[in-house]
Amino acid sequence: DAGITQSPRHKVTETGTPVTLRCHQTENHRYMYWYRQDPGHGLRLIHYSYGVKDTDKGEVSDGYSVSRSKTEDFLLTLESATSSQTSVYFCATLPGGAYGYTFGSGTRLTVV
Amino acid sequence: GQQLNQSPQSMFIQEGEDVSMNCTSSSIFNTWLWYKQDPGEGPVLLIALYKAGELTSNGRLTAQFGITRKDSFLNISASIPSDVGIYFCAGPIQGAQKLVFGQGTRLTINP
Numbered sequence A: 001d002a003g004i005t006q007s008p009r010h011k012v013t014e015t016g017t018p019v020t021l022r023c024h025q026t027e028n029h030r031y032m033y034w035y036r037q038d039p040g041h042g043l044r045l046i047h048y049s050y051g052v053k054d055t056d057k058g059e060v061s062d063g064y065s066v067s068r069s070k071t072e073d074f075l076l077t078l079e080s081a082t083s084s085q086t087s088v089y090f091c092a093t094l095p096g097g098a099y100g101y102t103f104g105s106g107t108r109l110t111v112v
Numbered sequence B: 001g002q003q004l005n006q007s008p009q010s011m012f013i014q015e016g017e018d019v020s021m022n023c024t025s026s027s028i029f030n031t032w033l034w035y036k037q038d039p040g041e042g043p044v045l046l047i048a049l050y051k052a053g054e055l056t057s058n059g060r061l062t063a064q065f066g067i068t069r070k071d072s073f074l075n076i077s078a079s080i081p082s083d084v085g086i087y088f089c090a091g092p093i094q095g096a097q098k099l100v101f102g103q104g105t106r107l108t109i110n111p
Helices: none
Strands: A004-007 A010-013 A019-025 A031-038 A042-051 A054-057 A064-070 A073-078 A087-094 A107-111 B004-007 B010-014 B019-025 B032-037 B044-049 B055-058 B061-065 B071-076 B085-092 B099-101 B105-110
Touching: A004 A087, A010 A019, A019 A031, A019 A087, A019 A107, A031 A064, A031 A073, A042 A064, A042 A073, A042 B085, A042 B099, A054 A064, A073 A087, B004 B085, B010 B019, B019 B085, B032 B061, B032 B071, B044 B055, B044 B061, B044 B071, B071 B085
Parallel strands: A010 A107, B010 B105
Antiparallel strands: A004 A019, A019 A073, A031 A042, A031 A087, A042 A054, A064 A073, A087 A107, B004 B019, B019 B071, B032 B044, B032 B085, B055 B061, B061 B071, B085 B099, B085 B105
């Protein structure tokens, strides 16, 4: 969707290195989310944000941290990448009061 | 926590066939959502259901909110090649503005 941009789209990194993925939205949506997609598991919530500087953990938050210093940007950081974090990462946004997410196009991360 | 189970996990069909898939949960949901993911893209919302028993259509797609509030169904009629992708059901986690997703049903169509 043109309103959500994820960067980078693809990344290969080495085990033990820190990695930051960026999600940028132009929709002024209050809520933002990071999910990871793995075969057999569907989409699992990592962290989410309900406003600037307001974030909370999802079901698979270990090894990840997030920051949201302004409405339009939500950053996901892998503090020390591991091979189990090889995945496709999706950012999503939601205007308050509704349930229909808008997703970005994803970032494919490979940890070698 | 709340979990959604989709079946089947994958489907291989011929073009023109009808498709049925479902999503079940051990918990009650007040909203059911169906998304489709095209290869290399993020999921896109297809249909939202807000009331038990509700039947909603979007072109060749029809979705139903189960009476028990613990299941939902998606049907695709007269499948075409662009229906290929992964279909996800989703529901809101109680008391929070966040969704839980099923594992997905991967649809493959043979021309």
